Amino acid sequence: xxxxxxxxxxxxxxxxxxxxxxxxxxxxxxxxxxxxxxxxxxxxxxxxxxxxxxxxxxxxxxxxxxxxxxxxxxxxxxxxxxxxxxxxxxxxxxxxxxxxxxxxxxxxxxxxxxxxxxxxxxxxxxxxxxxxxxxxxxxxxxxxxxxxxxxxxxxxxxxxxxxxxxxxxxxxxxxxxxxxxxxxxxxxxxxxxxxxxxxxxxxxxxxxxxxxxxxxxxxxxxxxxxxxxxxxxxxxxx
Amino acid sequence: xxxxxxxxxxxxxxxxxxxxxxxxxxxxxxxxxxxxxxxxxxxxxxxxxxxxxxxxxxxxxxxxxxxxxxxxxxxxxxxxxxxxxxxxxxxxxxxxxxxxxxxxxxxxxxxxxxx
Numbered sequence: 001x002x003x004x005x006x007x008x009x010x011x012x013x014x015x016x017x018x019x020x021x022x023x024x025x026x027x028x029x030x031x032x033x034x035x036x037x038x039x040x041x042x043x044x045x046x047x048x049x050x051x052x053x054x055x056x057x058x059x060x061x062x063x064x065x066x067x068x069x070x071x072x073x074x075x076x077x078x079x080x081x082x083x084x085x086x087x088x089x090x091x092x093x094x095x096x097x098x099x100x101x102x103x104x105x106x107x108x109x110x111x112x113x114x115x116x117x118x119x120x121x122x123x124x125x126x127x128x129x130x131x132x133x134x135x136x137x138x139x140x141x142x143x144x145x146x147x148x149x150x151x152x153x154x155x156x157x158x159x160x161x162x163x164x165x166x167x168x169x170x171x172x173x174x175x176x177x178x179x180x181x182x183x184x185x186x187x188x189x190x191x192x193x194x195x196x197x198x199x200x201x202x203x204x205x206x207x208x209x210x211x212x213x214x215x216x217x218x219x220x221x222x223x224x225x226x227x228x229x230x231x232x233x234x235x236x237x238x
Numbered sequence: 239x240x241x242x243x244x245x246x247x248x249x250x251x252x253x254x255x256x257x258x259x260x261x262x263x264x265x266x267x268x269x270x271x272x273x274x275x276x277x278x279x280x281x282x283x284x285x286x287x288x289x290x291x292x293x294x295x296x297x298x299x300x301x302x303x304x305x306x307x308x309x310x311x312x313x314x315x316x317x318x319x320x321x322x323x324x325x326x327x328x329x330x331x332x333x334x335x336x337x338x339x340x341x342x343x344x345x346x347x348x349x350x351x352x353x
Contacts, residue, residue: 158317161317161318162316162317190241191241192241194240194241194242194244194245195240195241195244196240196244196316198241198244200244200245200247200248201317226248229241229245230245230248230249233242233245233246233249238241238242238245
């Protein structure tokens with residue numbers, strides 16, 4: 001007889017409910033494996049989002065037992081200490097259906113935080129030489145590997161309180177560009193991240209750094225932005 | 239405009255916190271010493287009157303309390319209430335003026351102005 005696992009999955013939109021399913025329990029099973037089993041063998045109408053299955057694309061983040069996680073790299077055995085597995089859509093984002101959320105607000109804030117690179121080099125210009133061990137390059141390196149999964153955004157209390165708050169991921173992205181010697185958009189960027197919904201609203205709760213699947217520390221990036229905006233203010237450049 | 243104001247308020251909040259870190263410790267130390275030594279309010283006032291160092295200390299302390307408390311309350315109101323930003327900012331300005339006035343009035347009284 002095959003051992004089974006009882007899993008509760010959110011069904012419906014904002015006003016949905018949890019529905020229980022019995023799935024086979026297997027060794028080295030990920031949370032995404034469980035969801036995929038339910039959709040392929042029990043209820044094909046279950047809606048969820050995934051792509052790479054190897055922790056690169058950032059599309060499969062969900063709330064697992066109350067905590068936002070990337071489901072493709074989260075083993076069931078790691079999160080079912082109490083014998084319970086409950087899977088819900090990410091918090092702080094509008095639920096479209098089942099486990100799928102609307103990421104529009106999340107990515108719009110990357111644009112509002114001026115998260116796009118502003119090129120300064122003319123066509124045909126030589127490569128900019130950046131020392132790998134330079135201070136600014138190392139600061140950018142520490143924050144650059146974000147996969148845009150929104151785990152930090154879903155775990156942020158300030159986003160919950162203030163829907164306009166840019167959030168850890170967008171501010172982290174801005175910090176990587178603030179440290180990019182080739183970028184020419186820092187005046188507008190620092191003004192964008194210093195407003196009342198920007199870096200100064202962060203309470204340094206550090207849930208983002210605690211839960212980031214890539215082990216980045218957006219709180220540290222936001223602290224860097226706080227310093228950069230204060231310096232800009234004192235120089236009269238804000 | 240908002241970026242400059244918010245950054246300035248953040249800076250003032252941090253600077254006043256640094257002052258309070260030292261000032262509160264000194265203040266509590268003085269209270270504990272006074273209580274354990276059994277001095278009366280009258281004796282404390284006698285020691286403070288005319289003492290420029292304590293006067294300067296409490297002028298800075300009272301200003302830091304007013305600034306830190308008002309900016310903190312502004313943040314709480316903005317995050318936890320639906321009140322309009324202009325109203326909250328007006329309350330903040332009024333509060334900082336009231337707190338500084340009350341604090342400095344008490345400090346002036348202890349120093350002995352007007353006696």
